[in-house]
Amino acid sequence: VSGWMMIVRRVFVPTIIFVSLLTIFVLPFFLWDTDAFIEDVFRYPAGSSAHLHPIRSVGFSGLALSFGWISQHQASFPFERLQMLFGIPTLIVLLCFLSVQPSMTRFWLCSAILTLVVGFLGRVFNDNHLGYVLSLALLGIFTKET
Numbered sequence: 001v002s003g004w005m006m007i008v009r010r011v012f013v014p015t016i017i018f019v020s021l022l023t024i025f026v027l028p029f030f031l032w033d034t035d036a037f038i039e040d041v042f043r044y045p046a047g048s049s050a051h052l053h054p055i056r057s058v059g060f061s062g063l064a065l066s067f068g069w070i071s072q073h074q075a076s077f078p079f080e081r082l083q084m085l086f087g088i089p090t091l092i093v094l095l096c097f098l099s100v101q102p103s104m105t106r107f108w109l110c111s112a113i114l115t116l117v118v119g120f121l122g123r124v125f126n127d128n129h130l131g132y133v134l135s136l137a138l139l140g141i142f143t144k145e146t
Contacts, residue, residue: 059125
């Protein structure tokens with residue numbers, strides 16, 4: 001099998017399958033009401049909607065609300081800026097750490113750290129999100145390198 005055929009099998013076929021399934025399941029909702037789709041999927045969770053997602057969190061937003069830095073559950077606050085301010089440097093450091101000695105253990109641990117940093121600084125960070133971060137960390141801890 002030639003090199004190009006291997007690339008097609010390993011990259012393009014899964015990509016075509018993914019895009020096809022995404023199109024089948026998402027496109028009807030997108031076409032039905034594009035503005036409502038964008039509102040529900042992107043604006044509302046990001047806190048940029050006319051109707052803000054209420055702050056109920058065990059993360060930074062919950063602390064900010066408790067300390068009075070945010071006036072009420074529905075108040076606007078630039079969480080995405082905090083996520084970028086801390087998330088991008090964390091991503092760069094973790095990519096450098098991972099590139100020194102790539103392994104699945106390091107990959108899972110870096111994923112857990114980045115998810116924790118970005119999630120903790122978001123508008124919503126619940127206990128189930130913390131459970132997901134813990135699951136990623138445990139994958140890193142218990143992954144056997146071959």
